[in-house]
Amino acid sequence: MNRVPSALLRSTHDLGSPATKSGSLIDNFDRVHRSLRISVTDVCNIRCQYCMPAEVQFQPRDRQLSFEQIAQFVRTTARLGVVHYRLTGGEPLLRPRLHELIKLLKEIKGVEEVGLTTNGLLLAEQLPELLSAGLQRVNISLDTLSDATFKKLARRDGLQRVLAGIDAAVQAAPALHLKLNSLVLRDVNLDDVLSLVEFARERNVTLRFIEFMPLDADRSWSVNRMVSGDELRQRIATHCGGLVPVEPENPAQPATDYMFAEGGPGRIGFIDSVTRPFCGTCDRLRLTFDGKVRNCLFGSQEWDVRELLNDQHSEQELGQLLLNAVAAKHRSHGIADADFQPPARAMYQIGG
DSSP, X not given: OOOOOXXXXXXXXXXXXXXXXXXXXXXXXXXXXXXXXXXXXXXXXXXXXXXXXXXXXXXXXXXXXXXXXXXXXXXXXXXXXXXXXEEESSXXXXXXXXXXXXXXXXXXXXXXXXXXXXXXXXXXXXXXXXXXXXXXXXXXXXXXXXXXXXXXXXXXXXHHHHHHHHHHHHHTTTTSEEEEEEEOBTTTTGGGHHHHHHHHHHTTOEEEEXXXXXXXXXXXXXXXXXXXXXXXXXXXXXXXXXEEXXXXXXXXXXXXXXXXXXXXXXXXXXXXXXXXXXXXGOOEEEEOTTSEEESOTTOSOOEEOHHHHTOTTOHHHHHHHHHHHHHTOOSSOOTTSTTOOXXXXXXXXXXX
């Protein structure tokens, strides 16, 4: 395991400045938790190097929480002040009839927004039902525009289906808010960065670059494979004539956004999880597909809620469990610490 040298890390955001004081899920560092990532499956139809191994055995389907169990959990979190919800995987569109879950969540009092993170392969065909159910936001992974590079990175074919999903989402605007996510590995797709920027600008879509994090199942993460946000910013600014920072949509968002100095459509965002930790404004909790609450993507602790979700009279216990999980949240993820160990679960098992 290669930890990040402390010299590579930049200062974090102010750890005592939460976005809002409303809500009940406030940790010991005054961070208010208003977002929940819900993983609906660990199953995926590609095998991205930065996420999962080439050969994998997924958990049995009966380990997945039912839609009603997820809705029960969301009803409790909504009463405690969570308003933003995002469905993740694995690949969430592999969960049959996902639009029914979206409709169920949208009917819950206090739920302001339901979004989706997807690899896009199944999006074009499912988008009409998802929109009818109330889907408001979608983030699509796009790491390359080369079929060969896509196959090398994802260990599967499918780029043209991803592009079709992106085109369908672009056409659904403004009803659907779209962002593209790119993760760059120095030895695989660094040369694709500028073409991705131009692709997003042509479609007036925000493109966000995410630093490679130590969450891959192969444990191949290293500083040498990771491309820092600073390096990408410099490369893109040189190509595009400069970048100008803009105010974030949400103070708790993980990305730092920029517009192009020369004007024109599109924005570029950078999620520098490794070199510029944003732990100080983190407002997120996570629910795994098999019913575990996690208070940090890199954390080692989990709180099992499956049994509580089988009991319709356990809302008080469920609320207390959430308060306990938030109270146990650390100041930061600790990647730069000498004793840092990545979580036992890989990204696809936690939820993106």
